[in-house]
Amino acid sequence: MTEKLPLLLLPGLLCDARLWRDQAAALAPLAAPIVADLTLDDRIETMAARAIAAVDGPFALAGLSMGGYVALEIMRQVPGRVTRLCLLDTGARADTEEQKRRRRGLLSLSRSGQFRGVTPRLLPQLIHPARLETPLATEVMTMAERVGKDAFLRQQEAIMHRIDSRPHLSAIAVPTLVGVGADDVLTVPELAAEMAALIPGARLRHFADAGHLPTMETPEAVNAAMAAWLTA
Numbered sequence: 226m227t228e229k230l231p232l233l234l235l236p237g238l239l240c241d242a243r244l245w246r247d248q249a250a251a252l253a254p255l256a257a258p259i260v261a262d263l264t265l266d267d268r269i270e271t272m273a274a275r276a277i278a279a280v281d282g283p284f285a286l287a288g289l290s291m292g293g294y295v296a297l298e299i300m301r302q303v304p305g306r307v308t309r310l311c312l313l314d315t316g317a318r319a320d321t322e323e324q325k326r327r328r329r330g331l332l333s334l335s336r337s338g339q340f341r342g343v344t345p346r347l348l349p350q351l352i353h354p355a356r357l358e359t360p361l362a363t364e365v366m367t368m369a370e371r372v373g374k375d376a377f378l379r380q381q382e383a384i385m386h387r388i389d390s391r392p393h394l395s396a397i398a399v400p401t402l403v404g405v406g407a408d409d410v411l412t413v414p415e416l417a418a419e420m421a422a423l424i425p426g427a428r429l430r431h432f433a434d435a436g437h438l439p440t441m442e443t444p445e446a447v448n449a450a451m452a453a454w455l456t457a
Contacts, residue, residue, distance in 0.1 A: 230308065231284040232256035232455070233276060233299075235292030236263055237314075237438075238380050239344065239369040244289060247444035248451055255455045256285055263295060264376035269387045273298035277306075285455060287311035289440060290412060291380060297390040300397055310401045310424075311454055313447070314409050314437050316416035317390040317423070328381050340374040350411040353436040361441060394423035401427040402454040406435030406442065428454070 232252060234245040242249070242260040249258035261276035272295045286307045288296030293315025300307060320328070331346070344366045349357065356362055369377075401424045405417035414431060421429035430450045432439040440447050 229255070229257040231280045231282070232258045233280050233284050233286050234258055234260045235276060235286070235288035235295050236260065237288075237290030237292050238384065239347075239372045239377055240289070240292075240438075241368055241371055243364065243368045244438065244440055245287075246441075248287075248440055248448055251444075251448040252451060252455065255452060259284075261292075261295075263292065263380065264372055265379070267379040267382040269294050269298050269383050270302075272383060273302055277303055282306070283308050285309040285311075287313065287451065288315065289313040290315050290437065291384055294384065294387050294390070297393065298387075301393060304396070304398075307399055309454060310397060310399050311404070311451060312401070312417075312420060313404045314406055314412045314417075314439065315420075316412050317394055317420050318416065319387055319389040320385055325385050328385055332378060332381055335374050335377060340377065344369040351437045352442055353406070353408050353434055355434070356436075356442060365438065365441070391419075391423060394420060395425065397424045397427075400454065400457055402430060402450060403427050404430040404432060404439065404447065404450055406437055406439045407431045407433050408435060409437045411437040 403421040421427040435442040
């Protein structure tokens with residue numbers, strides 16, 4: 226029996242393996258899912274190195290939001306080991322000064338002992354408005370609490386210090402899927418289109434009725450897109 230190719234899944238800010246639960250289950254017949262731990266480091270480069278160390282040999286790679294930033298860094302560190310790349314609800318640009326200002330405000334809020342107030346503030350940016358009063362919203366908030374304040378502080382520091390990846394996108398030479406929730410207000414679809422245009426041969430997919438977390442909001446659509454990406 227041929228051993229299945231590892232599929233390294235990279236969570237976003239305040240996310241853990243729950244973010245990829247449905248994809249890990251649905252894609253298991255096609256690949257061997259491994260969810261990386263991105264909670265331990267305060268720089269994208271060290272997150273990437275730790276994720277790389279969790280898998281042997283060649284692997285397919287998928288990242289959502291912050292996980293996409295890490296995925297692009299992995300492509301710089303070990304491009305020859307990645308066989309396929311999937312970037313969901315992410316962008317290649319560095320933070321603007323305004324984005325950094327907002328992140329520092331959230332960091333200050335968390336350090337002052339109000340971490341539990343962070344997720345309710347972020348929630349309208351994370352999921353489609355129609356899901357704000359649903360069990361999925363509770364799942365997202367519970368997931369953030371599991372990740373916790375200390376990891377949140379490290380992750381925000383990492384995100385603020387990331388580089389502009391756009392100059393490196395033309396070097397990506399593996400089958401690439403770029404996907405985004407059609408109603409994502411945090412990482413808008415225009416940023417996905419920008420990446421897809423810069424990555425040779427990339428395919429762009431919009432997920433209807435989804436915000437920033439389509440893997441949880443519209444898992445069937447994401448599963449189908451990723452299955453096609455893995456088998457193309």
